[in-house]
Amino acid sequence: MTAPEEAHTSTERTLILVKPDGVKRGLSGEILRRIEAKGYTLAAVELRTATSDLLAQHYEEHVGKPFYEPLVEFMLSGPTLAIVAEGDRVIEGFRSLAGTTDPTSAAPGTIRGDLGRQWPTKVLQNLVHGSDSTESASREISIWFPGLS
Numbered sequence: 001m002t003a004p005e006e007a008h009t010s011t012e013r014t015l016i017l018v019k020p021d022g023v024k025r026g027l028s029g030e031i032l033r034r035i036e037a038k039g040y041t042l043a044a045v046e047l048r049t050a051t052s053d054l055l056a057q058h059y060e061e062h063v064g065k066p067f068y069e070p071l072v073e074f075m076l077s078g079p080t081l082a083i084v085a086e087g088d089r090v091i092e093g094f095r096s097l098a099g100t101t102d103p104t105s106a107a108p109g110t111i112r113g114d115l116g117r118q119w120p121t122k123v124l125q126n127l128v129h130g131s132d133s134t135e136s137a138s139r140e141i142s143i144w145f146p147g148l149s
Contacts, residue, residue, distance in 0.1 A: 013043060013086045014094055015140040017129040020078035023047070027115055028081045031128060034111060038097055040087035044145050049079050057143045074125060082144045091137055094130040101126055 018028045062068045099106030103116025131137035
């Protein structure tokens with residue numbers, strides 16, 4: 001018989017991005033440290049300069065929304081650290097570790113709560129992105145790391 005805690009384990013992968021504001025502020029190492037301290041494994045890490053085409057694929061569900069163009073412009077403003085992390089319930093775990101989207105209301109102890117800054121009308125600059133579901137993770141990983149199986 002499986003122990004209750006084992007019954008709920010689900011090893012999965014997620015895409016994590018340290019956005020240009022995090023890279024520019026020198027926070028990539030601290031963010032990686034927190035991911036590893038949480039017990040997740042780094043399957044791939046690459047400093048990349050995103051292209052308009054890559055971002056159009058990544059944010060395709062947001063095309064036409066008012067924040068789409070400013071988001072793409074921001075993501076093109078500097079390098080991004082793209083990470084594939086894996087572990088038990090890593091999608092849920094990293095989103096909890098990241099904190100709420102708005103750094104001002106993100107809880108202390110989270111990446112955004114501890115390291116985020118409030119930029120008037122620029123919640124887009126919130127240090128990190130994490131996939132929100134297994135479907136999103138699979139799609140996003142295939143965009144950023146097409147050779148990763």
